[in-house]
Amino acid sequence: MSLESRVLRLMEDEHPGPAGRVAQGGLALLEKLYIRGVLSRRTKETARAVHAGIPVISVGNLTAGGTGKTPCIMKLASLLQKSGHCPAILTRGYRGGLEKTGGIVADRERIRVTQAMAGDEPYMMALKLPGVPVIAGRDRIVSAAAAKALGADVLLLDDGFQYWKLARDLDIVLIDSTHPFGGGRVLPRGLLREPMDALRRAGLFILTKAGQTTEAKRQDIRETLRSCNPEAPVLEADHAPQTFTPLAEWPLGKALSEGEGRPAFLLSGIGNPGGFRKTAEEAGFAVRGSLSLPDHHAYTESDIRKASEQAAACGAEVIAVTEKDAVKIREQIHLDTSQYLPIGVLGIEMTFSGDGEAVFKKTTEELL
Numbered sequence: 001m002s003l004e005s006r007v008l009r010l011m012e013d014e015h016p017g018p019a020g021r022v023a024q025g026g027l028a029l030l031e032k033l034y035i036r037g038v039l040s041r042r043t044k045e046t047a048r049a050v051h052a053g054i055p056v057i058s059v060g061n062l063t064a065g066g067t068g069k070t071p072c073i074m075k076l077a078s079l080l081q082k083s084g085h086c087p088a089i090l091t092r093g094y095r096g097g098l099e100k101t102g103g104i105v106a107d108r109e110r111i112r113v114t115q116a117m118a119g120d121e122p123y124m125m126a127l128k129l130p131g132v133p134v135i136a137g138r139d140r141i142v143s144a145a146a147a148k149a150l151g152a153d154v155l156l157l158d159d160g161f162q163y164w165k166l167a168r169d170l171d172i173v174l175i176d177s178t179h180p181f182g183g184g185r186v187l188p189r190g191l192l193r194e195p196m197d198a199l200r201r202a203g204l205f206i207l208t209k210a211g212q213t214t215e216a217k218r219q220d221i222r223e224t225l226r227s228c229n230p231e232a233p234v235l236e237a238d239h240a241p242q243t244f245t246p247l248a249e250w251p252l253g254k255a256l257s258e259g260e261g262r263p264a265f266l267l268s269g270i271g272n273p274g275g276f277r278k279t280a281e282e283a284g285f286a287v288r289g290s291l292s293l294p295d296h297h298a299y300t301e302s303d304i305r306k307a308s309e310q311a312a313a314c315g316a317e318v319i320a321v322t323e324k325d326a327v328k329i330r331e332q333i334h335l336d337t338s339q340y341l342p343i344g345v346l347g348i349e350m351t352f353s354g355d356g357e358a359v360f361k362k363t364t365e366e367l368l
Helices: 003-012 017-047 069-083 120-128 140-149 196-203 215-228 274-281 300-315 321-331 357-364
Strands: 058-061 087-091 103-106 134-136 152-156 170-176 204-208 234-246 264-267 286-292 318-322 342-353
Touching: 058 069, 069 087, 069 120, 069 152, 069 170, 069 357, 087 120, 087 140, 103 120, 120 134, 120 321, 140 152, 170 318, 204 215, 204 300, 204 357, 215 234, 215 357, 234 274, 234 300, 234 357, 274 286, 274 318, 274 342, 286 300, 300 318, 318 321, 321 342, 342 357
Parallel strands: 058 152, 058 170, 087 134, 087 152, 170 204, 204 234, 264 286, 264 318, 318 342
Antiparallel strands: 103 134, 234 342
16 A cells, blocks of 8 residues: 555544554644645735736635546636637646746647646647647746737636635636545645635635535535635536547547447546546446556556556456546557557546536636
């Protein structure tokens, strides 16, 4: 078990034993120091926040880990683009070559850099959203200036809820319905990035993975959110599978029926392989096996060979990968696909319950 897995298990263990209680006490002391530091930084950076001169919409969360920010920001960018706006996405570009230096991944006409320079998610967004500038780098103020120079009229701040240096007009906060508040404790004792009072800053909440929980649990989450912030609308959404496309043809999407019902083997290098399995099962695939690699894994042909061999051994007809994995496989290796089982890319999209999409569009477009 990795150190990260041990800490995560310790965070939630209600009966940890003597050694575990000592360890939890140590984490609680570190939690107090972390809170002191994050509150000090939040106060200073908020007071000095730079205004971009055009609307800024942040998509973020309160907890560490994935809540579906990338599908959300892609949905928002697509809707704004279809409405005649010129959105640009500002993203950190985690582990990409531009993370420290900053730079333009894509302008309104073309992708300018390699996948390695852009990072996984920025490159994927650039591929999937032609015409939408994507700028990577830690310094979002520099990125904002670059986006404006490219003609952007609205900035979408990816994972921006804790980026206080750039003022924003709307904070969209995603809440994972299956694990909403990180155990109610702040890092490293729990998974909260900052205390719960931060929810007062939100202008819109989206409960993601809504279909994986009961109505009673979602109602409890809504009541907690309203106690912190009674004004912000609360929407419900899922990240539903929409397409299944041969790797060679991706990012063009093919209808999900192309792969639905087939025995499949899952290959992924993401933070939540269990979520990918649930998505594949929702899409109707008969999952025969899987190979889960570390998040942001750099693929080699030996990985594909291993997955193909394991897939064939368990009776799978196709290897399914995420779009994030497709970017890396396509860009990092020159693959002769004829030697292996077919590889298909399972594409997902944020879908809202009820009138959620209409409220989502109305709330964002009122700023513009």
